[in-house]
Amino acid sequence: MTDPAAGTPGPVRILVCDDHVVVRAGLLALLDSASGIEVVGEAGTGEEALALAGRLAPDVVLMDLQLGEGIDGVETTRRLTAAPATGSGGRTPHVLVLTTYDTDADITRAIEAGATGYLLKAERPEELFAAIHAAAQGRTALSGPVASRVMANMRRPRPSLTDRERDILAQLATGLGNREIARALFISEATVKTHLRRIYDKLGVDTRAGAVAVAKEQRLLP
Missing domain, CATH: 3.40.50.2300 (Response regulator)
Known part of the structure; x- marks a missing residue:
């Protein structure tokens, strides 16, 4: 300096x-x-x-x-x-x-x-x-x-998420837990967990924070 x-x-x-x-x-x-x-x-x-x-x-x-x-x-x-x-x-x-x-x-x-x-x-x-x-x-x-x-x-193709997975990812980005996401989307908590596992697999992460970070990086959120 x-x-x-x-x-x-x-x-x-x-x-x-x-x-x-x-x-x-x-x-x-x-x-x-x-x-x-x-x-x-x-x-x-x-x-x-x-x-x-x-x-x-x-x-x-x-x-x-x-x-x-x-x-x-x-x-x-x-x-x-x-x-x-x-x-x-x-x-x-x-x-x-x-x-x-x-x-x-x-x-x-x-x-x-x-x-x-x-x-x-x-x-x-x-x-x-x-x-x-x-x-x-x-x-x-x-x-x-x-x-x-x-x-x-940057070169990797963007993951293909279903509409429901995008909905759950968007709720996840707001900081909601599984129970709150289930209530917001009118689905069971077990269904939320199933979708989360698929989201993690597609994004190559193993945590909620990681999923949100990758989703933001690849512009997968609204």
Whole structure:
């Protein structure tokens, strides 16, 4: 980022959010050795990351997806990217996801929440440093396997859902449970469960959140 006083590029200001103390310590030591990167804070929960981001104005938040108790990394990302600008130069901080999870549902949810990049923890340090600098400039940074999955999903034909399955998916997206969906559509709860299994199979997911994320990504919802 640029130092307004000097007019020269300054270090990228990083906030690290991971619920594992040992992992955070390792990341801090690693980032400390990187050129042009300055760690300004660390957080163990999503709530803590939101509070620190407001005070420290980082350029990039390095975000894990699973954060134990409290809000997860996806919700934290959504709130960070939707919050009023606080970063240097009056910008909202970019979020670079750093995780071990590479499922389609996780990737889709993170990107939809506003993540600028999605990196796996198996990446080499040089790849992480490059991704941080890219994210600071608002450029997309994806691990090779993640990029491959994104491209494969874009090329994959959209699943063919029945009208009833679309109805149930739409109800699912509003947050209704099986019983409420059954009442809304005047069908039995057992029928809802049967349709949900078929929806999961067609979308290649195994959770309600995953089904909604994929449905949004592929524009299967009204």
